[in-house]
Amino acid sequence: MKTLHVFPETIFSVGPVRITDTIVTTWFIMVVIIAVCYFLTRKLSVKPGICQEILEAIFEAIEKTIKDALPLNPWMVLPVLGTFWIIIGASNMAGLIPGLKTPTADLNTTFAFAVISYSMTHVFGIATQGLKGYLIHYKEPTWILLPFHIIAEVTRTVALAVRLFGNMLSGDMVAVILLGIAGLLVPVPFSLLHIVIGLIQAYIFGVLTLVFIAGGIRTKPEKET
């Protein structure tokens, strides 16, 4: 069945380690990203060219977004968020290139990213308030709510992973199904829509991570006031 191609396939195995096409595609995307970044940042100067100006504008926009949400130096969080946006955005677009799988249409990938996002919440929470200070907010306002806090943590992480996975997989599947049914031209508008959805999903993933981090950090200042 053609439709089965949207799911990851093992390309080769090294002992117990199975390397799927998802991972290979991710490596390829990483190489491209690194190469582009290398060329973009090779000739930075105080008087920027047009590429550098765009790049700086993007980063200053990200910086401002983080600054509005977090009472922290934005450059602490920016690399994580930026990397999320770049890797997820690039991964979402990868499916448009013929022969490449969309890595984010693999639940393993999205779970991996969601777990990283979840970890970051704790990392920044503990880094700013200390372990004790961070853990205290789990018993707020009473101990009874502790299970609900934990459930919330888990569900929002799962939701993060599944949201991205579902959107990407559906996009891929729709494309494959339409290709099977109507040939060349009909999938084009859906592919365009897929681009938009991919960018939006990348943005949502990053912003939600930011919001979760902010939630983890803000507990203490709110308590103090």
Added chain:
Amino acid sequence: MKFDIWTFLFQIINFAVLLFILRRILYKPIRSIIEKRRGLIEKTIDDAEKAKQDALELRKKHQNELNTYKEQHIQMLEVAKEEAENEKKRLLSEAEKEVKKGIEKEKGIYNAEKRRLETLLKEKALETASVFASRLLRDISDKELHKALFRKILAKLGQITTDIAKIKEKDETIEIEIMSAFPLEKDELKAFQDAMESLTAKKVNLSTTTDDRLIAGVKIKIYDMIYDSSLMGQIESFTIRMKETV
């Protein structure tokens, strides 16, 4: 689709690697360049602020200097005004003096001219008076008057001879010229000659001329002395005396 631990782990590792590499080649350079620019901008702003402060201070300083200059200017103006005022006064007083001098001079000239004219007028008046007197006397004089005058001079001969004696002691003869208004009678001449000879004890040579300008009476010339008893002579001597006295 099933959960694959290897894919999961690889994706975490991939993310970490990408994060690490991007940190190196993307975030750090961009952050540094942005911060560098911000620093530069802040520095520029600070410099501008400083320059502004400097400019303000400079302006203040200049304003003060300007005020000082203005004050000095005013003072200098006042001093100059005072000097000018003094100079003006001095010049005015000098001019006044000059004018006074000029007036004095003009007055002097005027007075001199006045005096000259007055004198001239007097002289003219005297001349006219003398002419008038001589005309009048000429009209009213006659031989009788002439003779009376001659007799008067004969009576005065004593004084005349004493004068002659003092001057001409050595001479033996005396030359006497008698100018007369009317021709003299021989006896009159004789009486005169006798009287002279007896008074001086010297010989007397008489010569006579007639001159009707004398109006009446005679004019006696002895050497360089003239005794004038004629009316004309009287008038002339009177005129001269009048000129001298007025």
